[in-house]
Amino acid sequence: MSKTTSQPRAKATQKPTRIQREKTRAILEAALEVFSKRGFRGATLDMIAEEAQLSKPNLLYYFASKEALHAELLAGLMEKWLEPLAQIEQNGDPITEICAYIERKLELAEEYPRESRLFANEIIQEAPRSKNALNGYLKELVDEKTILIQRWIDAGKIAPVDPHHLIFSIWATTQHYADFDTQIQAMMDEGYEQRFITAKAYLVDLFTKVLKP
């Protein structure tokens, strides 16, 4: 009697075993490594399988296709990626809130550069696989926060800046240290090791000056 037919592909039917969860995790980890470094088309299942230390057919036993694997990665990342923005609190001190957001973003860039590059690859190539996420959850969140920022401006608590451009410039400056690390490294030589420390000081100073009413 096929009790062990609880194939990962049919997730709805049965709870995955510990082994299955670990393999799945290892594959996702390997996929993140390869996709983030080479983009979707640049990555091959061979590379991912080797990185995860299993055979290609075995990999395809856990994930139906290359597309499915990539989609799973993106979906799993969205929440973590947007959390720093979601955490901005309307009741806190505006400048403190925004500077804390910048610091969180920078820490994310330092700790999870591969995730950042995965998104960057996607968006530069016109987000063929994540348009929905962009127009859905992210758009809603940005709408909510731009309104909050505008309210702070109207209350005279921060200088009058365009809320959208403010958010874009925070995204750009923080993610730059993950996405364009190769360039940063080529330009900075000795200072490279300390880049996140010095960047944090620089960016907090920068945005504080801009936001002071």
Add this chain to the structure above:
Amino acid sequence: MSKTTSQPRAKATQKPTRIQREKTRAILEAALEVFSKRGFRGATLDMIAEEAQLSKPNLLYYFASKEALHAELLAGLMEKWLEPLAQIEQNGDPITEICAYIERKLELAEEYPRESRLFANEIIQEAPRSKNALNGYLKELVDEKTILIQRWIDAGKIAPVDPHHLIFSIWATTQHYADFDTQIQAMMDEGYEQRFITAKAYLVDLFTKVLKP
């Protein structure tokens, strides 16, 4: 007697005809379109050939390989891309010079978004084909300008900011509007049309505040 054997591949031997130059230009234009949108591996010679309106073998008559085509694109772009930074003048007013640089960068992002994305694709994927350019001409130029900025700081003409991070933040904020256009569009709705005008005002204001001594 083969008078017409002046094949483009053997460029050193003979001056290319007008037709040859035009075809070459059309191919490079098509290649830029496709490479910038899909990255090196994501692009196919079929796509580029179709975009340039010729057959794949004919394309390969003008360029020896996909690699060669990509290399030619990158090489031809470097100069245009670095010119705004090179134009910063040590004798001008520091804040005026830097703000003018920001405006030039933003205009480049607006006029040549594909070039920006081509570079971005390269660098995110660890610049496998342009490490040399990064460590060569670009590094030299950045070294030169960081020294100039430091001199301005020492003279008390601008506020004391880390010159490297200043340059990075200018790159990040300006190129963001080209590289992440898909995201910008998804977030901005009505304001999207005017994005470069409002961005210019926002960024000039931002960096002016930061640089004022």
Add this chain to the structure above:
DNA sequence: GTCTATACATTGATAGAC
């Protein structure tokens, strides 16, 4: 669940007629 073998599609590049 995992592997070997292989089917099948895509793609970079070449051969050779015109």
Add this chain to the structure above:
DNA sequence: GTCTATCAATGTATAGAC
């Protein structure tokens, strides 16, 4: 110079033994 036909390599995915 340009095309049709084709090759060789690569890469996604499946079949089927164990």
